[in-house]
Amino acid sequence: MNTEQPLVHMEGITKRFAGVTANFGINFEVRRGEVHALLGENGAGKSTLMNILYGLYRPDGGKIFISGKEISFSSPGDARKAGIGMVHQHFMLIRSQTVWENMILGLDGLPLVLPRREIKERILGISEQYGLQVDPDAYIWQLSIGEQQRVAILQMLFRQANILILDEPTAVLTPQECEHLFETVRQMTAEGHGIVFISHKLDEVMGLSSRVTILRRGKLAGTLDTSSTTKERLAELMVGKKMVFSIDKKELARGRPVLECSSLHALGDRGFPAVSGASISVHEHEILGIAGVAGNGQQELCEAMVGLRKAESGSVRVKGEDMTNRAPKDFIDRGVHYIPADRKGTGLVPNMKVSENSILKRYWKRPVSKGFFIKWSEVAAFAIKLVSQFSVSTPSVETPVRNLSGGNLQKLMLGRELSDDPAVVLAVHPTWGLDVAATCFVREQLLSHRERGGAVLLVSEDLDELISMSDRLAVMCKGEIMGVLERPADVPVESIGLMMAGTVIRDEAFGREGSQE
Incomplete structure (x- = not known):
């Protein structure tokens, strides 16, 4: 029986937003030297729970213990001082600044005259070590989404966090780079680090983690030893029903x-x-x-x-x-229709409604428009049909898309692009x-x-x-x-x-x- 104090122990965590309970009485812990996977559908509460651990949100109920000591975080700076690092799915990077400038944001004890050369050399050394190549002088806005994720991972490694939260860290890596990252993670756990691994790739979860915690609709669905479960069981706990993983792709003759x-x-x-x-x-x-x-x-x-x-x-x-x-x-x-990788920045307009975003590729066409005027009744009818056909979960078509989860943003964009074949x-x-x-x-x-x-x-x-x-x-x-x-x-x-x-x-x-x- 393991009697050692866990690195992280979250007890009865509850968080509400405008009447919606994102986390309800969740218990979660990370032991020294383990990879603990966190699973759940989009909107299940994973990011909220980890944002609480990282100090971005304050819980409405519950307690957080770091190495047995109860701690209350007022900011990510407090969490970083406690040895917690987090790579977010939607990166917390300043687009107008360079890679090396992002690396040192929020660090204490920096001299008045920054040692740029030493900082860049250290970045290059870490990037070479982990196979995550970036240009320290590049501005974030100049980088692709994948390159930005590399910067976010390097930022965490640069700050030498002891408790690491990795949100979809392998999404932009080659198989060789993934394996290199996994080897690094295993080395870190062997040295006593605790790692929270958030991924929708169940094969990675099964191969890398020691334990798995599953959230469903803001509640704890279970915590299992990875060695005693299957990915089919994990998927069933996530969505509440059995999932079929095979892809039914019919053999078709290639056309023109x-x-x-x-x-x-x-x-x-x-x-x-x-x-x-x-x-x-x-x-x-x-x-x-x-x-x-x-x-x-x-x-x-x-x-x-x-x-x-x-x-x-x-x-x-x-x-x-x-x-x-x-x-x-x-x-x-x-x-020719296009579904970009950047849902909020390129594919959709966050402050516009679901109905308005649904017609971005057809607002000049009938029946949505007539001359110079948009027929809003037709817009609403089209949006309602699209939301139903593509299973977009939204309170109404008048809801701003910034309030939708990532999965529903993608379904809305997909439906808009595929709706007219x-x-x-x-x-x-x-x-x-x-x-x-x-x-x-x-x-x-x-x-x-x-x-x-x-x-x-x-x-x-x-x-x-x-x-x-x-x-x-x-x-x-x-x-x-x-x-x-x-x-x-x-x-x-x-x-x-x-x-x-x-x-x-x-x-x-x-x-x-x-x-x-």
């Missing part, structure tokens, strides 16, 4: 090309090449996956293929028509940070679109998702297409990981597109 790019070159936000000579095509009845470590040109490629980023050279065609550097509205009118959908990280049920729903909708004759360009850092969903798989590194796999399921994951790191591998599973020729 819908969206193509040839020798495409585009610059990133910092003015350097981000896409270098990319050539790919997406066909009817097809999901073309794009694999790559975040920041290797995937986002810029998609933006150039929907008119959001200038193509420096090369071409973009929609159903054979040259659309290079046309306006985004022209792409929308020709059936576009010719092609470019989906960038469509299941990133979503719970099991929401992930299954999004995947089913993309597969259904494929079956109806639509084309899907799927960008993800989840290789399991890409391999199971994609008919073909393109791999990107440093803006180049390293190869296009005709049968991705036949290629070892390790080989795909090497390609993501820049190695060209010749294999009979490769198609004709891509630089391997």
